[in-house]
Amino acid sequence: xxxxxxxxxxxxxxxxxxxxxxxxxPDAAIAQSGWLITLYALGVVVGAPTIAASVAKYPRHRVMxxxxxxxxxxxxLTFLLPSFELVAASRFLAGLPHGAYFGIGALVAADVLGPGxxxxxxxxxxxxxxxANVVGxxxxxxLGQQFGWRTAFALVAGIFALATVLIFFSxxxxxxxxxxxxxxxxxxxxxxxxxxxxxxxAIGFGGFFAAYSYIASIVTEVAGSPEWAVPLVLIxxxxxxxxxxxVGGRLADIDLRRTILVGLAxxxxxxxxxxxxxxxxxxxxxxxxxxxxxxxVISPAIQTRLMDVAGDNQSIAAALNHSALNIGNATGxxxxxxxxxxxxxxxxxxWVGALLAASGLVxxxxxxxxxxxxxxxx
Numbered sequence: 001x002x003x004x005x006x007x008x009x010x011x012x013x014x015x016x017x018x019x020x021x022x023x024x025x026p027d028a029a030i031a032q033s034g035w036l037i038t039l040y041a042l043g044v045v046v047g048a049p050t051i052a053a054s055v056a057k058y059p060r061h062r063v064m065x066x067x068x069x070x071x072x073x074x075x076x077l078t079f080l081l082p083s084f085e086l087v088a089a090s091r092f093l094a095g096l097p098h099g100a101y102f103g104i105g106a107l108v109a110a111d112v113l114g115p116g117x118x119x120x121x122x123x124x125x126x127x128x129x130x131x132a133n134v135v136g137x138x139x140x141x142x143l144g145q146q147f148g149w150r151t152a153f154a155l156v157a158g159i160f161a162l163a164t165v166l167i168f169f170s171x172x173x174x175x176x177x178x179x180x181x182x183x184x185x186x187x188x189x190x191x192x193x194x195x196x197x198x199x200x201x202a203i204g205f206g207g208f209f210a211a212y213s214y215i216a217s218i219v220t221e222v223a224g225s226p227e228w229a230v231p232l233v234l235i236x237x238x239x240x241x242x243x244x245x246x247v248g249g250r251l252a253d254i255d256l257r258r259t260i261l262v263g264l265a266x267x268x269x270x271x272x273x274x275x276x277x278x279x280x281x282x283x284x285x286x287x288x289x290x291x292x293x294x295x296x297v298i299s300p301a302i303q304t305r306l307m308d309v310a311g312d313n314q315s316i317a318a319a320l321n322h323s324a325l326n327i328g329n330a331t332g333x334x335x336x337x338x339x340x341x342x343x344x345x346x347x348x349x350x351w352v353g354a355l356l357a358a359s360g361l362v363x364x365x366x367x368x369x370x371x372x373x374x375x376x377x378x
Contacts, residue, residue: 043095103319123249133238204360240292
């Protein structure tokens, strides 16, 4: 919720924090507010490897409590700070614990479910993200529209405070690896397949986020629907993400390679169809569901692939997946804002998304070709 609720409230945020620009050029104000998405994502990119590598030796259940508390504080700052610049800084700070939080949670879940069901364990944790898109993000968007966008972040901070308590009492004890050091964990960056897999996630998911970041404006400005339709469309996308995530975990355990390749190809297709039909609210809703479904089918597969190619560097590998996804988030939001500011309209980010997903597919083909060549050489 903390990551995605901004996307449904960009018009309200821009009007409040950038009133002068919003009055003269609303599209430019919305595009500039997209930096709040980008900065959160950059916080994840920076924080995920550094925090995960630094805490790999500590008990994972205790680390999750500390990270949840840090997320509480970061979102409380977004709620409280008065100016665009300070809110932007708070989004970066709130993003720092994100990747390590989800990465360590995924490791715990994968270990609990055991061999042969690791991807389903990853998917179980990621289901929290998708349920947030069914319930939390639409509710936060609605509250933000009715009572001011800060209300949404007050809710987010409250949920994180509750989550911190629940994690403390309910997540089972899970030892870290006392022998791991920051230097040892950073050795993951010497593995070529890690870089290729990170590229698949970053570029491929940039395609999803390019469209998702500006969904509120697509609903109101392109489809001509009222503002109250935005939370409903977000619910539709969240349902697609939730179902896709659960399906994707099972498919990845059956055939990880095919899940990634077919999933990225399908993401290209559904984004093209979304761009072509976004002027009609019914078709918009259908293909928004499809984009959410397909993107979430791929997600557990990419995280499992990253854990497979990372060797002993599991803590940092699990967190790096969220760095990759948030590089995609930052890239997609930024490029979407660029084409909007250039005057190409609110459908343009969807076309950018299709191109990014296609580029992710090319990287995936390269990654698996390298694997095949190595097996042949052996």
